[in-house]
Amino acid sequence: MIVVEILVIIIYGLALLLIFLYALAQMSLLLNYLKSKKIPDTSEQFNFSNPDEIPLVTIQLPVYNEMYVMERLLNNISKIDYPKHKFEIQVLDDSTDESLETTANHIQQLQQIGLDIKHITRTNRIGFKSGALKEGLKTAKGEFIAIFDADFLPKKDWLLQTIPYFKNKKLGVVQTRWSHINRDYSLLTKVQAFALDAHFTLEQVGRNIQGHFMNFNGTAGVWRKECILDAGNWQADTLTEDLDLSYRAQLKHWDFKYLEHVETPAELPVVISAVRSQQFRWNKGASENFRKSFLKVIRSKNVSFKTKIHAFFHLLNSTMFLNMLVLAILSVPMLFIKQHEVYNLYMLGLGFFVLSSVMFFVFYWYMYKTIYGKGLKNFIGYIGMFFTFFTIIMGFSLHNGIAALEGHLGKRSDFIRTPKFNINTITDTYKGNKYLKTKTSYNTVFEGLLALYFGFGLYSAFTITQHGDFGFFALHFMAFLGFGYVFLRSLRLSV
Structure with a gap:
């Protein structure tokens, strides 16, 4: 049993590490963006x-x-x-x-x-x-x-x-x-x-x-x-x-x-069926391009080391969904593992990676205020949008993670076009669109099961000890809502 626990901790830690490094790369892009505002465009x-x-x-x-x-x-x-x-x-x-x-x-x-x-x-x-x-x-x-x-x-x-x-x-x-x-x-x-x-x-x-x-x-x-x-x-x-x-x-x-x-x-x-087909193509394609191009970038003598690092995270972008899925799934057994005092020091070390969330929060805030402006009202709106965004993309992590994995493994699939609807205003409707897909995929079933799985994680937070343990509660709550949302939206178009 202890071997399984250590294996879970190692995989969980590696997933956290990769997400942390990705967050650092995003912060580097943010700094580049801020510097760009001070550089005049002198293009011919x-x-x-x-x-x-x-x-x-x-x-x-x-x-x-x-x-x-x-x-x-x-x-x-x-x-x-x-x-x-x-x-x-x-x-x-x-x-x-x-x-x-x-x-x-x-x-x-x-x-x-x-x-x-x-x-x-x-x-x-x-x-x-x-x-x-x-x-x-x-x-x-x-x-x-x-x-x-x-x-x-x-x-x-x-x-x-x-x-x-x-x-x-x-x-x-x-x-x-x-x-x-x-x-x-x-x-x-x-x-x-x-x-x-x-x-x-x-x-x-x-x-x-x-x-x-x-x-x-x-x-x-x-x-x-x-x-x-x-x-x-x-x-x-x-x-x-x-x-x-x-x-x-x-x-x-x-x-x-x-x-x-x-x-x-x-x-x-x-x-959601249109979003699914588009997301699958984008994420699988990115992984396919990692396989096709990254070694060429690494071997190029004319590409700087920093550019190679950014190329790594650029091409590996879709794989973050796979990391997110692994992180979320393993967080439930981690809730039980962390009750053993022998792992206390390691658990404290994992807390360092809370910085990833902070970096993503700062990164997206700069984007949000660029489009919507500063001010308390916009900042409060941003907080709600930030957590909504990560909740929904967590719900897509199974679908997109499978796409990324297929790309890395070299499994071929056809180019599936994203259906268009001519939706311009909030009053327009897509009902009766002949290109809509109504068949439920196997992924949808598993997304529903994952929602129940994270519901169990939420329940366990209250019952695992006399006073409960809520260290993973926010993660499990977002995963529960995210997978539940994707499952229900997908089901609604299939019945």
Whole structure:
């Protein structure tokens, strides 16, 4: 029995250590972000008052069965402010439903008003999104390739704000910040926005300003066509082709530019099945890219040690869900193990890792106040959002942890698109959406069981000794609520 106890303590301690080191890396990015505010942007830019400096641009719109948002997407893109003879639009349409015909009709109407827009279709979906992008690149006329997913709505001056930076001939990518048109639709969208806002402020700026590897986010960015080809073109051997190409390009010494001030509105998934498919793809893809790229980063003689450290945690980001799951599950037996006095010193040592929570609290607060502002009212709102966020992501830790594990083990799976709903305001509804999945996964069953498991942990806090032991109570309470929320929301769409 004592061997099992020691094994539990060691694994628990290792999970805590990795989370602590990850928190330190995030704090490093926060410090980089704060320093960036004192550094003026002196980037060279094209002078668009000189027509000869305005380059040719191709806008690629990779779509697949986007019946509810295609009209919105095409109408929005048709209003882009850029000389008409200097840009073309490729609708890379792999659709297999009635949206294929309605999209073709809409494109014909836009062609009649003088827009250079082409409807490119394939008889198969080889390579999924990366395959479509690669196919379009063969005939793309543009020197620069702007990419937007179907749920993105770039502003009219988007190209005017991004393309000028490519006067720097070493610049391979310009990435812009996502914003969210339906942030306040539900608790689920608020949590997603909270997580994405941290990535698109502190993380992207923190990496980019110090020359660490960052990533093109799959949409709302522009590539130099030469950079794509030089880095080996789009490849479909991971579920996150954007992260893959980003690392290959930076290993080829191409520069990346992140523009926090250029905002690109988009729609967040509003149902949990859509969030599940998106999260699974992102987290598994990150692990696949860790396997594919990290050793290349380590072996590169032109990459600094600090950049290698940040690349490690960047590519291992999704594995934190696995650590979180291990930490939560082992915390219940740890509640019983810690009653033995022989482990008292070790337990005191583990308390040091409370600092991880403090660092995450500070990290996310800087993001929150950047978007919502300072003040007591906003700080109180932040406290509630911070704990809600960690409660919900703990509920997703089984689903995302399995995705990360599959990626590390090399298990292949298809690219599952995230369904779009055309949800713009709180009064819009997704009922009747034909792309909704209603089948309950095995993960949902286990999430329900985990909610009961952590309910037992809560009960044990009161009964384990005469006066109780509430050292893990907050963790178990958040895990109970998180897994319960994910279980019930998933079940509601399955009955």
